Amino acid sequence: MTMDLSSLKPDQLRAINNVIGRLSLRQPQQDSLRALAVAISASEHKLLNPKRDVPELLETLKAQFPKLSDFERDFPSLCFALATGVGKTRLMGAIITYLYQVHGIRNYFVLAPNLTIYEKLISDFSPASSKYVFKGITDFVLAPPEVITGDNYESRGAQFMGDMFGSVRINVFNIAKINTEVRGGKAPRIKRLAETLGESYFEYLSNLPDLVLLMDESHRYRASAGIKALNDLNPTFAVELTATPFTESSRGPVHFKNVVIDYPLACAMDDGFVKEPAVVTQRNFDASQYDKDELETIKLMDGIRLHEQTKVDLTTYAHENDAKLVKPFMLVIARDTTHAAELLSKLESVFEGRYRGKVIQVDSSKKEEETIQALLNVEHVDEPTEIVIHVNMLKEGWDVTNLYTIVPLRAANARTLIEQSIGRGLRLPYGKRTGVEAVDTLSIVAHDKFQEIVDEANDPNNPLRLKTRVLDRPEDDVSKQSVQVKSNLEQQLTGSGVTATGAGGNREVQEPKATYTTPNQQTVARAALDVIKQYQTRPTDAPTSKALVTSEVKAQITEQVKAQLTQEQRELFTEESVDITAIVEQVTQLTVDNTIDIPRIIVSPSGEVRTGYHPFDLDIAAIKGLKPIDRTLIQQSLQDNHQTIRGEGDSGNYEPVKQNYILKKLFDYDDIPYDEQAELLFDLATQAVNTLAAENDDDVVENILQNQSDAIAKLIHAQLNNHFFEEATEYVVDVRSGFSTLRDCAYTIAQDQPVQSYRDTVRDVSRIKQMLFGGFSRCLYPVQKFDSDTERRFAVILEHKHEKCEKWFKPAKGQFKMYYKRGSEHPEYVPDFVAETADYVLMIETKSTQHQNKDGSWNEEVTEKARSGVKWCSHASEYLAQHGGKPWKYLLIPHDAVKETNSLAYFTQQFAKAE
Structure with a gap:
């Protein structure tokens, strides 16, 4: 939602943005925090003044929040209605942080509806919790808020009575317990006199000049005896949090009158x-x-x-x-x-x-x-x-x-x-x-x-x-099972097989082919593999996997393996004639044989970075569908029910230039640099106005712009994201590793599905995604899963005896960590195949021609994936050329070209893509 932030000072806006960034607030949480800041600022800080005029304050805030009609308390109370799962507790933490950092408020009273939420809140306000709500807030690193509870206030709370300074104090109480205590006309324990203190803890709290009441799930206890007893607490103001801003009655739901932010489940x-x-x-x-x-x-x-x-x-x-x-x-x-x-x-x-x-x-x-x-x-x-x-x-x-x-x-x-x-x-x-x-x-x-x-x-x-x-x-x-597949190298060295997890539990799908059979040999082999993995991130020592078999690196690995073994293990291995040096020699060679060098490449912009939006034509379909809103005012007599039209109401907010209705709403979006993009924004607003003018009379256009300009601005903002660009004068390519071991694969397939030979024709291709294939001689995994029969047929080509393919595999997610542009998002791109020949390493994508446009070009998503793949191959080739490696090529092959009669050389010649 857009909100008028003009009443906020620059330091307040910076504080809001700081809290948003530190706590990673979602949009509805951001809107809620801004709404509270606006309420304080628009009221000229009267919301924070215990001596404020409550009715006058209400009238002031009504102008800011259309849904607000009554505080429904003796003190100001604002309700933030956020759907379940959006994060009300984190919002509570954001509110406390903002109020402390900007307005110096130190005292908070948090109400929970029951014991479970009470204990959860205490945990969430404690630094030791994994869900600590103040994580990332520097003010609370050295001096976290003091948490005082309904169980320890008589001892812990007493320490702070009379101390007007010090740290933030969060009092957490269970309203259900207070309700129980006040039944029968008794005063709750918190109100009873503490003889050692001379006053009750309740009295102490009610006299604080900066006490803020935070009510979690407030709909649960709005009319309870306990909340009535707490009216005497007289907080500066209250914040109510709930997913259901209404109470049930015999006549149906009774909606809250103090809602300032309403973000329902549908949103x-x-x-x-x-x-x-x-x-x-x-x-x-x-x-x-x-x-x-x-x-x-x-x-x-x-x-x-x-x-x-x-x-x-x-x-x-x-x-x-x-x-x-x-x-x-x-x-x-x-x-x-x-x-x-x-x-x-x-x-x-x-x-x-x-x-x-x-x-x-x-x-x-x-x-x-x-x-x-x-x-x-x-x-x-x-x-x-x-x-x-x-x-x-x-x-x-x-x-x-x-x-x-x-x-x-x-x-x-x-x-x-x-x-x-x-x-x-x-x-x-x-x-x-x-x-x-x-x-x-x-x-x-x-x-x-x-x-x-x-x-x-x-x-x-x-x-x-x-x-x-x-x-x-x-x-x-067809029941399903999840299958975890380790690479051939991992299987040979660790003895791990292909395991499946399904309704019947875990089981072996395929027995491992282990090189080392005794536990002691496997211990050394695992240690060697662990050390080798460390060399992945040391490109200076091992620019490619081939460096692992040099005498110098092998000697280093051997020493590191020995250092990992205990004295008792080394003595035992000597007795059993376990030759550590020989095993390291074998493991390094197996690693090289079962690895295709995939550098870890990081590309960063250098020098001046220019950002902006490419000019574009609006998608006007949604704008065409906008209809005027009838704001006609009708007066009805209570005596004779006679109705009188009192004028065709409008917002009263006229703009001499129609585009300004939209531009004012676009100005509220923080991520649009208005000054830099003024010309483009005016052009887009003009397109929207012209679209409305082509379909409607001038008065209808005026009505739509007055009442629905925020919807038009939201549409333009969404389309702007799709045309955003970032350009640098140059880019720096940083290679973090010269090679990487293969990641484990995870597949979902049919339960009890036997491993099929990759050469067997699949009659029902609709079920191919539920199958596992094996029997490979060149693949770096024992089994693979294919997403289409085209992929299976391409694997047949890679396995042909007359082909020059040395090794290949289907990459797992995260193997390349390569991303492509899809609108405003950047999803990970995982190519179909990687294959190494005597001369090249090939990144291969096979694609159905359904993804082609009428002119034969590929659609936008396929094109963007290819662009990312080609760039990656270019950077990898440049690096590997310096270290005796093979160049990479990117192939984009249409499915109807995948025929067993076509060779890998043919595909490379016909379908290689260049920058």
């Missing part, structure tokens, strides 16, 4: 901050053919099928991207506790009992705090639970990120199913979407309600959008 889904929900059914499923129990069993079994597929996909993703392993779990929503117990018994007996001991039941028979703690434990990878049976709708405090499958078995209408099912399941395990559908999707199994839910989700009045997912019937379904 979080659109912006990619949470998972995408998908409703799931079976293909050609007719729910009327089954009774209630049969339908329930089918949904459970399909839920488990989905869960097992997701588990495989998450395992592959973690191995492929060197990311943490995420253990997914499935949530089953039961009708009642009796039904939950029946489901527990059923789930532990299906699938040969492999879920026995992996299902837990949490319901009203346990306390809410115990329930939430049990659910929080499910997130841990080493915790065995994979299925949770729950009766009630899940509430705040359950911040797990690994819920991926939901099976609702309680009767409910479509809207309720959507709201309750999505519940707490949308948090992302990696903090952002990965682009991998299985990792980014929450699945809701709803065979009998599928169409009803789809219709509800497609209702124009429903802001949430759900994907649909159709499962094959069980008899047609």
Whole structure:
């Protein structure tokens, strides 16, 4: 959203940007922090004055925030409504940091709705926590905020009473505990007199001139007895944080009147901050053919099928991207506790009992705090639970990120199913979407309600959008497994095979071919390989892998291997005649034989760097669709219901030059250098105005520009990103390593799929991505997976006896760390093949001609990938030429040219790309 920041001083803007950068705030968090800064500045700091006139302050802030109509408290209170998963606790940390750095506020009172969130907040405010909210804030490195809690305030809080200076103090209290204490008319313990102090801790806090109240999940206790008791705390002002800015009543939801930032779940889904929900059914499923129990069993079994597929996909993703392993779990929503117990018994007996001991039941028979703690434990990878049976709708405090499958078995209408099912399941395990559908999707199994839910989700009045997912019937379904493949070199030296992880656990897909068979030999070989890997980052000592077999480097490696072994190991190896020098000699030679030199290349701009935007024509489709907004004012008599039109209302904000409506909105974007790009921006605004003028009368154009210029500016801003350029007078190429060992590969394939010979014709090419291929003689991996039959056929060519290919492989993600431009993004580019011949090293991309334009040229994405590949090959060739290596060439081959009758020399001659 755009916001008027004109009231902020330069030092305040710098402070905001500093906090945003240090805490890596997301856009809605940034907007919230700016809104608070604007509220303070626009009120001329009266928001920070305990003696302010509250009604007058309200009127001042109403002009800044259209949704604000009432503080709903005796003191100023502003609500920031951010969707679940966006990061309310981090925003809390940002607010505290800004208020301390800019306005010197040291005292904060944080309210939690229950014990779990109370303990979580205490942890998040503690420097030892992995989720410490002030990480990166230099002010708090040497003097972190003092955290005073509802359990230790009588001892720890007393230390600071009377001390008006010192560090920041964050008081964290549980409103649920205060509610309990005030029942029956008693005063909460915090209000009771502490005889040793002469006053209560509550009195001390209420007399502080700079106390700020922060209310987490404030909708949970808005009208509670405890919050009424805390009105006497009389804070300077309050900040409310919630994902649901309303309370429930017999007449329906009652919306908060003090919302200044509203960022609902639909926005979080659109912006990619949470998972995408998908409703799931079976293909050609007719729910009327089954009774209630049969339908329930089918949904459970399909839920488990989905869960097992997701588990495989998450395992592959973690191995492929060197990311943490995420253990997914499935949530089953039961009708009642009796039904939950029946489901527990059923789930532990299906699938040969492999879920026995992996299902837990949490319901009203346990306390809410115990329930939430049990659910929080499910997130841990080493915790065995994979299925949770729950009766009630899940509430705040359950911040797990690994819920991926939901099976609702309680009767409910479509809207309720959507709201309750999505519940707490949308948090992302990696903090952002990965682009991998299985990792980014929450699945809701709803065979009998599928169409009803789809219709509800497609209702124009429903802001949430759900994907649909159709499962094959069980008899047609192919179970999946995740396969981890080490290179031939790793297998020979370590004895590791090709392992698969699936529903049945781990197993060997292919036995390793180990060069060393005894444990002591393998110990030396592993140590030698570890030392060799260190030489990757020492291009001065080993500019290419060939340097490893020189006498000098081999001697160095031998000495380093011996240094890694203990005295006891060396004596034992001597007794068993383990020749360390001979093993190092063999390992270095094996490394050279099983390596294609891939330098690690870093290209950095040098000298003057020029940035800007290439001129372009706007994509005007969305602008054409804009319609005027009717702002006609209608007056209706309460006596006779007679209506009178009081004028065709407008914003009253006229601009003599129509383009200015748009330019003023573009000026609010921090990343646009307005002065430098004024001519281009005016041209784009003119294109937008002309588009509207071609379709509408002048008064309609005026209406659209007055009321929807922010939408037009947002569209222009998005398109500007696609035409951004960065040019330097020169670039410096830095080679960080002369060679690199091959990364492990991770694939998802069909369960129990035998390894196929790469020469065998694949009849059903649609299933080729579910298969593994082996039997190679020149490949540097024992098995490979192909994304198309074109790739398999190209591997056949590389393996031909008459070809001059010495060795080849399909690179794993991260092998090159090469990136290409795709709009404003820079995804990693992973080519299809790398092959070494007697004269060249080839980077090869095989591409379907579907990616070609009508004139035969390749589309933009393929072209950008090729541009990155060609540049990389050029830099690599230049480096290797200085060290006796082979030059690299980039080949872009159309799929219809991949024929076994064509040679590698032919492909090199016909399809090599140059800069």
